[in-house]
Amino acid sequence: MKIRLLIGILFLLLQVGSIAYARFIPERFFCWAPYDSHIKFEVFVTINGKKLTPEETYARYKYKMNGWEQRSIDNIFSLISQYERTYGKDDHAQVLMIYSINGHEEKEWRYKNE
Numbered sequence: 001m002k003i004r005l006l007i008g009i010l011f012l013l014l015q016v017g018s019i020a021y022a023r024f025i026p027e028r029f030f031c032w033a034p035y036d037s038h039i040k041f042e043v044f045v046t047i048n049g050k051k052l053t054p055e056e057t058y059a060r061y062k063y064k065m066n067g068w069e070q071r072s073i074d075n076i077f078s079l080i081s082q083y084e085r086t087y088g089k090d091d092h093a094q095v096l097m098i099y100s101i102n103g104h105e106e107k108e109w110r111y112k113n114e
Contacts, residue, residue, distance in 0.1 A: 039073050041099035042066040043080070047091050060088070073099055077109060084111050 043065035045052040057065040061083055069076060080095055095111035 037070070037072065037101055038103075039069040039099055039101050040067070040103075041069060041073065041076065041097055043076075044096045044098075046094040073101060073109075080111055084113070 043057055043061075045057050045060065045065075052060065054066060061079060063076070063079055076097070080097070084091075084093060084095065092113060093111070097109040098106055099109065100106045
């Protein structure tokens with residue numbers, strides 16, 4: 001009986017710890033309210049001087065690259081960065097994202113080849 005109680009308490013503590021941790025990272029995957037912002041965005045990709053079409057950009061990242069997003073913009077930054085560090089590392093792509101959070105002033109984000 002003590003082992004089951006200990007396992008139950010440990011499980012709950014891990015859940016609470018995960019939620020607390022998620023509140024302090026940009027991606028916020030496991031927060032109570034992950035859909036707390038509305039982002040309008042568009043991504044532009046250039047490879048070797050050729051600008052990719054929206055269809056080519058979608059095919060590259062397997063995710064919509066313009067429109068509205070309800071989750072943290074950092075999720076899209078992460079998706080693009082991960083692709084460019086792995087599958088696209090030899091393409092030397094130039095990526096520009098123009099976005100606006102909750103209707104505020106537009107901002108730019110550029111992927112930097114590291």
